[in-house]
Amino acid sequence: MKKFRALDLTLAGMFVALMAIGANIATIVPFLHVGGVPITLQTFFAILAGAILGSRLGSIAxxxxxxxxxxxxxxxxDFIGGPSIIFRPTFGFxxxxxxxxxxxxKIVEKKKSMAAFIIAALIGMVVNYLFGTNWMYFAYKFWAAAPEGFTYKMxxxxxxxxxxxxxxxxxLAGIMAHRLERTVLSKGQFKHLKRVS
Structure with a gap:
């Protein structure tokens, strides 16, 4: 187990902040609603965290x-916090x-091509949807008040x-992370990032 440096902790903290901003971007910028559905950037920043920080530091963030x-x-x-969030149907996400x-x-630590970064990003998005949606379904079925006629299909x-x-x-996250890997992350102090993963 290699120790984290100040740079590692700073970058992890930066992604924690980015996740908070991404969760509330539609609140900060009200026009970011499509059909009443707020556009959040949490999945985007979670993908970037894994692709840029690596498996270990990214998941820790x-x-x-x-x-x-x-x-x-x-x-x-919606600027929510507190232990009650655990019981919300969306906590799975x-x-x-x-x-x-x-x-x-894990994927990008093994392969550094543009295709690998994009595929990894899409796989990560699928994981996000599969885990979050299934958690939401079971939450509504077992402990949350489900809407009338709620089904798995719904x-x-x-x-x-x-x-x-x-x-x-x-x-876009895959492309961005790959470009950063080829430029900034492969040089200087940033070269250490993937080694601690």
């Missing part, structure tokens, strides 16, 4: 983000960011609205 919100800091969507960052990090239909946005952002 997502764990810290989750814990910061659970202890009460309003970093989740917050957990999924940990797995998203870890899996993407849970997935709700995800259709943000899907095109998340596909586009996942591809």
């Amino acid at each position: 997502m764990i810290v983000y989750m814990l910061v919100g659970i202890v009460g800091v309003p970093v989740f969507a 917050i957990i999924s960011y940990i797995f998203t960052a870890f899996i993407i990090g 849970a997935w239909l709700w995800m259709v609205a943000p899907l095109p946005k998340d596909i586009v952002l996942a591809v």
Whole structure:
């Protein structure tokens, strides 16, 4: 186990902050609503965290983000924080960011091509959707008040609205992370990032 340096901790903290901003970007910029659905950038930043920081540091950043919100800091969507978030149907998406960052990090640590980064980003998005949507379904079935006539199909239909946005952002995140890998991350102090993963 290699120790984290100040740079590693700073970058992880930066992604915690970016996740908080991404969760509330539609609140900060009200016009970022499509059909009443707010456009968030959480998945985008979770993908970048794994692709840029690597599997270990990226997933740790997502764990810290989750814990910061659970202890009460309003970093989740709609500036919500506190332990009650655990019982919300959407909490599964917050957990999924940990797995998203870890899996993407593992993929790009092995292959550094543009295609690998984009594929990793799309796989991470799929993990986010699979884990988050299934958690939401079971939450509504077992402990949350489900809408009338709620079904598994309905849970997935709700995800259709943000899907095109998340596909586009996942591809952009893959391209951005690859370019950073080829330029900034492969030089100087940043070369250490993938080694601690």
